[in-house]
Amino acid sequence: MQQGKEAQKLKLIRTQDAVGHVLCHDITQIIKGVTKGARFRKGHIVTEEDIPVLLSLGKDNLYVWENDDTVYHENEAAEILCGVCINENMVPSEVKEGKIELSAACDGLFKIDVERLNEINEIDQVMIATRHTNTPVKKGDKLLGTRVIPLVIKKEKMEMVKECAGEKPLCTLLPYKSKKAGIVTTGNEVYYGRIQDTFTPVVVQKLSQYGILAKEHMTVNDEKEKITAAILALKEKGCELIVVTGGMSVDPDDQTPGAIKESGAEVVSYGAPVLPGAMFCLAYFEDGTPVMGLPGCVMYANTTIFDLMLPRVAAGEKISRKEITALGHGGLCLGCAQCHYPACSFGKI
Numbered sequence: 001m002q003q004g005k006e007a008q009k010l011k012l013i014r015t016q017d018a019v020g021h022v023l024c025h026d027i028t029q030i031i032k033g034v035t036k037g038a039r040f041r042k043g044h045i046v047t048e049e050d051i052p053v054l055l056s057l058g059k060d061n062l063y064v065w066e067n068d069d070t071v072y073h074e075n076e077a078a079e080i081l082c083g084v085c086i087n088e089n090m091v092p093s094e095v096k097e098g099k100i101e102l103s104a105a106c107d108g109l110f111k112i113d114v115e116r117l118n119e120i121n122e123i124d125q126v127m128i129a130t131r132h133t134n135t136p137v138k139k140g141d142k143l144l145g146t147r148v149i150p151l152v153i154k155k156e157k158m159e160m161v162k163e164c165a166g167e168k169p170l171c172t173l174l175p176y177k178s179k180k181a182g183i184v185t186t187g188n189e190v191y192y193g194r195i196q197d198t199f200t201p202v203v204v205q206k207l208s209q210y211g212i213l214a215k216e217h218m219t220v221n222d223e224k225e226k227i228t229a230a231i232l233a234l235k236e237k238g239c240e241l242i243v244v245t246g247g248m249s250v251d252p253d254d255q256t257p258g259a260i261k262e263s264g265a266e267v268v269s270y271g272a273p274v275l276p277g278a279m280f281c282l283a284y285f286e287d288g289t290p291v292m293g294l295p296g297c298v299m300y301a302n303t304t305i306f307d308l309m310l311p312r313v314a315a316g317e318k319i320s321r322k323e324i325t326a327l328g329h330g331g332l333c334l335g336c337a338q339c340h341y342p343a344c345s346f347g348k349i
Helices: 050-056 074-085 114-121 155-165 199-208 224-236 256-262 305-314 321-328
Strands: 008-014 027-031 035-040 061-067 071-073 090-092 099-104 108-112 126-130 135-137 142-148 152-154 171-175 179-185 212-219 241-245 266-270 281-284 290-294
Touching: 035 050, 071 074, 071 155, 074 099, 074 126, 074 142, 074 152, 074 155, 108 305, 114 126, 114 155, 126 155, 142 171, 152 155, 179 199, 179 224, 199 212, 199 241, 199 305, 212 224, 224 241, 224 256, 241 256, 256 266, 256 281, 256 290, 266 321, 290 305
Parallel strands: 179 212, 179 241, 241 290
Antiparallel strands: 008 061, 027 035, 071 152, 090 099, 099 142, 108 135, 108 171, 126 142, 266 281, 281 290
């Protein structure tokens, strides 16, 4: 950052009179289909040869610098905004036209302290635009952008930003933790070979997207005691995540929610305000091992409650009931012909 650097004051002059003066901001040149970028950079000293080019860009007048230690230039202010956002696993861009963007240095779960973000954006003339909190991202994905609105901003406003932000960065990028998962497939129809198990392959594929390896798999019938025993067996084998497929509805033969409860895991929520995925169940053993009961929609729908919960579990977060109930606002999947999740409104709060 350049907070200690002497800032300067803008002065407006005619372009024809600008020779020898220092530009205070980047000047963009746009040629349709060819280029859009800075033709002249901040700090450039205007020459006689630059005058016709500047005029051709529509610049009949220019802002140049005069010293003023009460303000920051937009680039300096952008550095400050970047500083209150950035945390480990994030990469800043070069400051350009008063803007800095942060990108992901690894795959992971992107989180924002939304309350503090809103407080900062309430300050006049500053802005931070981000992805939604709890968004899964890939390495290289853009996370946020920062800038101030004017070319220069009072230093006191940036002090307000730092005061609102506090000591802790606004953003976190949690890398996924490699986990050993176990899957319990339930259902008489699968157990007795009446139909092929098409549920488990879907779960295995989704787990692999977040570096989770399905090391153990058990298939049991619809007896609650058998499901409970399978859950406990996988726990004993060291599985760090246990997924139970099927048996989640209110039909008499669907025993999974009761079996999860009888395993000794504490049920956080049975049911979620999300479609598809309303019959989802989440529980935790005392040591933090999660147990997820997946409704049948996970088998055939592109995006469900499982896609909302899995990245957070993969990042090592413990999810509360309050966080699940909050998913109702944004919890309706529109079932688009071409799924763009997570670049859509599903599950965003």
